[in-house]
Amino acid sequence: MRYPQGGGLTAERQAFRxxxxxxxxxxxxxxxxxxxxAKQLRVSARPVQRWRRAWRDGSQQALQPSGSPGQPRLSETLFAVLEQELDKGPVAHGWPDQTWTLARSKTLIGRRFHKSITLSAIAQMPHRHGWSHQVPARRALERDEEAITGWVKETWPCAAIGPANRPG
Known part of the structure; x- marks a missing residue:
C-alpha cells in the first residue's frame, strides 16, 4: 500500500499485518x-478469502510477505546481460534501425529473460544504473552546415542586439 506522502508501510505496521x-x-x-x-481479526472478508486460498495452496509460508513491490524485476546479473544485449544494437535483434525504444526493450526482455515488465518500469531501470535516455536528432536532408555556421556568426549577433542597438 502506498501513501500520498511518498512512503510505504512502516516496519511496525508491516510486523502488525x-x-x-x-x-x-x-x-x-x-x-x-x-x-x-474476518470479524475476529477486524478485517474485511476479501483478504481472508485470499489468505485461505494461499494457505490452502502452500500452508502458512504462503502467507509470508513477498517483499517490496518496488524491487527491480531484473537482478544485477540479469541487468548486466541486458546491457550486453543492448550494446549489440537493435539491428542485431531484428529491428530495421538503430533506435532503442521502450517497446523494443520490453520485447527484448521478454524474449531473452521470459519476463514481462511495464514500460514505466523499463524507463526507470536504466536510470537506476546511471543511463539516460537519448532522443535522436532529426535533421533535414537539405541542411547546409556552412550556411548555418555563417548565419550564427554574422546574422544572429545583430538580431540578438535588437534594432535599437545595431551598429551603424
Whole structure:
C-alpha cells in the first residue's frame, strides 16, 4: 500500500499485518469460516478469502510477505546481460534501425529473460544504473552546415542586439 506522502508501510505496521496473517492461518487451520476470521481479526472478508486460498495452496509460508513491490524485476546479473544485449544494437535483434525504444526493450526482455515488465518500469531501470535516455536528432536532408555556421556568426549577433542597438 502506498501513501500520498511518498512512503510505504512502516516496519511496525508491516510486523502488525504479518501477525494478522499468521493468526488468520492458525484460525483457518482449525476450520473457522472466512466471516468469523474476518470479524475476529477486524478485517474485511476479501483478504481472508485470499489468505485461505494461499494457505490452502502452500500452508502458512504462503502467507509470508513477498517483499517490496518496488524491487527491480531484473537482478544485477540479469541487468548486466541486458546491457550486453543492448550494446549489440537493435539491428542485431531484428529491428530495421538503430533506435532503442521502450517497446523494443520490453520485447527484448521478454524474449531473452521470459519476463514481462511495464514500460514505466523499463524507463526507470536504466536510470537506476546511471543511463539516460537519448532522443535522436532529426535533421533535414537539405541542411547546409556552412550556411548555418555563417548565419550564427554574422546574422544572429545583430538580431540578438535588437534594432535599437545595431551598429551603424
Amino acid at each position: 504479518e501477525r494478522i496473517r499468521i493468526e488468520a492461518a492458525e484460525m483457518l487451520a482449525v476450520g473457522q469460516e472466512n466471516v468469523v476470521v
